[in-house]
Amino acid sequence: MIPPIAKILARHLLKGPHTMKDAPRPDPNGVEELAEALGRRARARLGRSLSIREVDAGSCNGCELEIHAVNHPIYDLERFGIRFVASPRHADVLLVTGPVTRNMEEALRRTVEATPEPRWIVAMGDCGKDGGCFAGSYAVVGGVSDVVPVDLHIPGCPPSPRQILAGLLALLETVDQK
Amino acid sequence: MGDITLLEFLSLGRRVEGHRPWPRFALDLRGWRQLIDHLRVAEWSVMAEWAERSEIHVALRDEASGDIAVASHRCDDRRFLALGNVRPGVIRIERAIHDVWGLTPVGLEDRRHWLDHGRWPSRMPLAAQPMAPSAEPDRYPFLQAVGDGLHQIPVGPVHAGVIEPGHFRFHCQGEAVVRLEQRLGYQHKGIEGLLQGAPLDKAARIVARVSGDSTVAYSLAFARAVEAATGCEVPARAHWLRGVMAEMERVANHVFDIGAVCNDAAFAVMLSHMGVLREKVLRANDVLFGHRLNMDRIVPGGVSLDLSDEGVEALKHLLYGFGKLLEQGYQLYENTPSLSDRTVSTGIVQTSLIHRFGAGGFVGRASGRGHDARETPSYPPYDKLDMTVPVLTEGDVNARVLVRFAEAKESLHLINRMLHEMPEGAVRVPLPEVAGEGMGVAESFRGEVVVWLRLGADHVVERCHPHDPSWFQWPLLEAAIEGNIVADFPLCNKSFNCSYSGHDL
Ligand code: SF4
Numbered sequence: 001m002i003p004p005i006a007k008i009l010a011r012h013l014l015k016g017p018h019t020m021k022d023a024p025r026p027d028p029n030g031v032e033e034l035a036e037a038l039g040r041r042a043r044a045r046l047g048r049s050l051s052i053r054e055v056d057a058g059s060c061n062g063c064e065l066e067i068h069a070v071n072h073p074i075y076d077l078e079r080f081g082i083r084f085v086a087s088p089r090h091a092d093v094l095l096v097t098g099p100v101t102r103n104m105e106e107a108l109r110r111t112v113e114a115t116p117e118p119r120w121i122v123a124m125g126d127c128g129k130d131g132g133c134f135a136g137s138y139a140v141v142g143g144v145s146d147v148v149p150v151d152l153h154i155p156g157c158p159p160s161p162r163q164i165l166a167g168l169l170a171l172l173e174t175v176d177q178k
Numbered sequence: 179m180g181d182i183t184l185l186e187f188l189s190l191g192r193r194v195e196g197h198r199p200w201p202r203f204a205l206d207l208r209g210w211r212q213l214i215d216h217l218r219v220a221e222w223s224v225m226a227e228w229a230e231r232s233e234i235h236v237a238l239r240d241e242a243s244g245d246i247a248v249a250s251h252r253c254d255d256r257r258f259l260a261l262g263n264v265r266p267g268v269i270r271i272e273r274a275i276h277d278v279w280g281l282t283p284v285g286l287e288d289r290r291h292w293l294d295h296g297r298w299p300s301r302m303p304l305a306a307q308p309m310a311p312s313a314e315p316d317r318y319p320f321l322q323a324v325g326d327g328l329h330q331i332p333v334g335p336v337h338a339g340v341i342e343p344g345h346f347r348f349h350c351q352g353e354a355v356v357r358l359e360q361r362l363g364y365q366h367k368g369i370e371g372l373l374q375g376a377p378l379d380k381a382a383r384i385v386a387r388v389s390g391d392s393t394v395a396y397s398l399a400f401a402r403a404v405e406a407a408t409g410c411e412v413p414a415r416a417h418w419l420r421g422v423m424a425e426m427e428r429v430a431n432h433v434f435d436i437g438a439v440c441n442d443a444a445f446a447v448m449l450s451h452m453g454v455l456r457e458k459v460l461r462a463n464d465v466l467f468g469h470r471l472n473m474d475r476i477v478p479g480g481v482s483l484d485l486s487d488e489g490v491e492a493l494k495h496l497l498y499g500f501g502k503l504l505e506q507g508y509q510l511y512e513n514t515p516s517l518s519d520r521t522v523s524t525g526i527v528q529t530s531l532i533h534r535f536g537a538g539g540f541v542g543r544a545s546g547r548g549h550d551a552r553e554t555p556s557y558p559p560y561d562k563l564d565m566t567v568p569v570l571t572e573g574d575v576n577a578r579v580l581v582r583f584a585e586a587k588e589s590l591h592l593i594n595r596m597l598h599e600m601p602e603g604a605v606r607v608p609l610p611e612v613a614g615e616g617m618g619v620a621e622s623f624r625g626e627v628v629v630w631l632r633l634g635a636d637h638v639v640e641r642c643h644p645h646d647p648s649w650f651q652w653p654l655l656e657a658a659i660e661g662n663i664v665a666d667f668p669l670c671n672k673s674f675n676c677s678y679s680g681h682d683l
Contacts, residue, residue, distance in 0.1 A: 004510040018454050054340045058365055060679050062390025067340050072453030086338035102297040103364045104343055107335050133383050138303045139368030
């Protein structure tokens with residue numbers, strides 16, 4: 001019997017990858033917002049690559065589900081040179097989700113401190129902007145920018161993989177131009 | 179003590195009017211104490227426990243008859259006899275009740291704070307009289323393991339992957355885990371506080387976001403609670419659409435988690451394969467209902483939009499190809515010995531523990547406890563469909579993966595049948611403007627979600643408690659890992675995939 005793994009590999013060799021062909025364009029709003037933010041800050045030569053450390057600072061987990069989706073073969077984030085890394089010390093970008101809970105506030109600050117400069121902070125989701133539907137709770141500080149400075153916000157509840165991609169590509173493009 | 183049934187026992191208390199669809203009984207101190215005595219021996223499982231400022235409630239199910247009821251006890255001195263000593267699954271719930279509502283569980287040995295890390299603007303924030311905040315964050319005294327050559331590995335709250343925050347403290351001897359202790363609460367958003375006094379539509383949005391991966395199940399349980407409280411009859415078609423959404427959610431989560439478990443055994447091709455399948459479901463959701471996760475699609479009174487004929491055809495098409503791809507994934511899983519080597523007999527949970535903690539979902543079903551809310555108490559449209567609930571007894575990572583494969587397959591059947599048998603008609607009705615108390619249950623992919631609420635006549639939520647199945651599953655993960663090696667923890671953890679956000683609330 002041909003092992004199933006061989007069948008799958010053969011099929012994909014013949015049929016080509018699943019990857020979405022029409023990659024989204026960088027979000028123009030994002031580019032503007034960033035160009036301004038980056039103008040004042042030190043820039044390293046990133047060589048068209050970005051390493052992202054994801055930090056869940058209190059999300060409902062919906063945003064994380066869509067972040068996983070951009071890593072799957074269909075959106076295949078890595079083809080743009082963007083990848084998720086395991087430690088903030090390896091990261092250029094912190095992608096922060098959720099309303100920041102009081103119980104996560106210090107962990108978020110410490111993760112930011114552990115990320116070498118230059119670093120960019122992207123707040124993701126409606127919660128990341130201002131706390132979303134959790135704003136005003138005793139247990140929530142608010143949006144990400146209430147705790148650490150934010151360079152770009154990707155809106156949505158949760159943002160779709162396309163929106164996430166467009167936002168991250170905007171970030172890459174801006175970083176790259178300078 | 180005899181073979182008294184749950185309802186016979188509770189009828190010794192005072193029946194509270196206006197609680198639907200299951201009765202609620204108020205017990206005095208004697209009654210509450212007797213309840214605890216009965217819980218020592220009776221086959222009544224605890225579905226959820228929650229508090230108000232000076233009252234404690236517990237939802238119970240008589241496993242023999244399937245009857246459900248809520249028992250309540252007023253505790254004006256802000257102390258109540260803990261149920262945790264006879265039902266260990268609720269120990270963390272009672273610790274959380276103390277932190278948030280300020281009611282003290284008397285008799286509970288573990289007095290450590292659970293959700294409160296000493297960082298809120300007040301202690302016991304929802305109590306009648308909240309206390310002043312702590313001067314500094316709590317130092318959490320982890321349980322100790324003593325012996326030669328033991329070392330600790332602290333992990334989290336920020337983990338290495340794209341995952342919710344929580345802290346794990348491992349005590350290890352070499353590679354073997356001697357004890358794992360969890361510390362959760364990092365995701366605590368104060369949801370019960372936000373729900374108090376919220377108008378219905380706002381409350382529905384919040385409950386839909388208690389745990390994003392189970393948003394359909396939460397919306398469904400919430401809607402059913404509201405409909406029970408107000409006596410609202412939902413049109414038949416709405417039930418069937420709700421069923422379709424719920425099964426789509428189950429499939430999406432199961433296939434993704436199967437891929438993730440395999441990925442943690444360094445078998446990445448499965449993650450890719452399953453990631454593509456998951457994406458197919460989410461895109462179908464987007465086309466059919468206008469949201470990839472179907473957030474806010476189920477609303478009290480029905481569903482927020484109908485499915486078109488073209489949508490039905492598109493879905494049938496998806497289902498056909500999907501079943502074949504899922505089967506390929508299953509063959510790949512079953513016929514890869516290096517993968518079985520990691521999953522078989524890893525992270526075993528004993529059936530007796532599953533029963534003691536009342537754990538449901540695939541965690542329960544992989545260890546011999548077949549409870550599924552779609553069967554008991556059942557609710558539309560499942561009451562009109564026969565379904566198979568897969569049950570295995572091995573209780574290891576492999577069993578949890580196999581149960582999920584079987585459930586995903588079953589969901590495809592169910593969706594197919596729902597599409598064929600779905601009645602025509604309206605999909606939403608206005609809610610009667612009445613006050614009441616109600617409870618709703620829905621089987622999420624993870625297990626039984628319970629929502630209890632009290633609604634004012636102006637449709638403002640006076641009190642609402644959403645209960646996540648993870649409460650009863652998290653502690654079992656600690657048991658599952660014991661004696662395994664550290665490197666198998668990701669596999670065990672993923673095979674459980676407990677919710678952080680749903681548990682932390
Ligand atoms: S933005 Fe929406 S999906 Fe993201 S964490 Fe907030 S509630 Fe969840």
